[in-house]
Amino acid sequence: MADVVATTKGKKYRVNVRIAYKWPNMVTLVPFDLSKPIGQGNDAVSVALGEKEVRRTLPGTKDRPEMEMVSKPASQAQLKYLYEVERHPLIEQYEE
Amino acid sequence: MACEVVGIGAVGDCVPNEGGIIKSFATKLSNITTVTLTTGVISNFTMTSTGLWEEFIYDLDATANFNQVGSINNNRFSVEQTAFLKFKGISQAYIAAANSAKDCCDTVWIHVLSNGVRLVQGFEFLTATGAPQRTINRETRIVPTINTDTSANEARTEYTIAGNANTFTNTTTLTDAAILAL
Numbered sequence: 700m701a702d703v704v705a706t707t708k709g710k711k712y713r714v715n716v717r718i719a720y721k722w723p724n725m726v727t728l729v730p731f732d733l734s735k736p737i738g739q740g741n742d743a744v745s746v747a748l749g750e751k752e753v754r755r756t757l758p759g760t761k762d763r764p765e766m767e768m769v770s771k772p773a774s775q776a777q778l779k780y781l782y783e784v785e786r787h788p789l790i791e792q793y794e795e
Numbered sequence: 796m797a798c799e800v801v802g803i804g805a806v807g808d809c810v811p812n813e814g815g816i817i818k819s820f821a822t823k824l825s826n827i828t829t830v831t832l833t834t835g836v837i838s839n840f841t842m843t844s845t846g847l848w849e850e851f852i853y854d855l856d857a858t859a860n861f862n863q864v865g866s867i868n869n870n871r872f873s874v875e876q877t878a879f880l881k882f883k884g885i886s887q888a889y890i891a892a893a894n895s896a897k898d899c900c901d902t903v904w905i906h907v908l909s910n911g912v913r914l915v916q917g918f919e920f921l922t923a924t925g926a927p928q929r930t931i932n933r934e935t936r937i938v939p940t941i942n943t944d945t946s947a948n949e950a951r952t953e954y955t956i957a958g959n960a961n962t963f964t965n966t967t968t969l970t971d972a973a974i975l976a977l
Contacts, residue, residue: 722828726977727841728969737838743973745845755846757975768976770845785831785839788925 712778723749746773819851824901837967853880878956889952893939920962933959
């Protein structure tokens with residue numbers, strides 16, 4: 700529901716089709732709270748730029764246990780953030 | 796970059812500013828599709844997939860460092876960028892890692908300084924969001940060394956990461972957690 704609110708009517712966001720085909724498992728970071736930049740209490744969230752979530756195991760060290768890492772597909776609001784705020788060159792706006 | 800002479804003021808107080816690096820992260824340049832800049836500082840990476848940043852936790856014995864030495868040759872400026880990391884001991888795992896690392900042509904490293912600054916070695920200074928360009932004059936490679944030394948000293952595995960660029964490195968604001976989340 701939040702995605703619909705955050706997206707301009709008729710306009711959606713996606714990874715450039717050629718790039719998505721070349722790298723279907725791309726990941727990047729977005730702020731947890733999209734209204735503020737990453738840092739100063741606003742954690743970074745890893746998102747997948749492809750259609751499927753991406754999983755991996757982060758090896759443990761003496762300071763932390765092994766962890767399962769999941770990057771869920773970016774929502775329209777997160778793609779919009781990358782397009783409008785970061786001016787990410789691989790994200791494009793299109794008409795629905 | 797256009798010529799401009801910018802003044803630098805020395806830090807006025809007596810807070811220690813110890814040298815050296817305390818931790819590093821590395822990946823292959825080809826794993827990075829986009830580097831995002833926010834007011835000139837790297838604020839994000841977009842990777843071809845997840846889990847491509849490897850963490851390097853080396854000996855904290857005042858040996859690790861990352862130096863950028865500028866030089867000029869017949870009006871041609873370049874920067875030799877060299878990091879040194881030491882891991883105590885020799886093992887099959889270290890040997891396998893060294894044998895794999897030596898074959899990587901272009902690597903990218905985030906070196907964490909003890910004062911919190913994070914320097915990104917392995918590509919030319921970026922002034923806009925986009926794909927990074929490898930260190931122009933010589934690619935940034937890992938040169939491993941494995942020394943038993945003598946019984947009076949320590950057996951060790953060492954990585955020297957060396958490249959030659961036209962510019963000094965960018966910094967990044969990404970935290971350890973953010974890098975590992977990628």
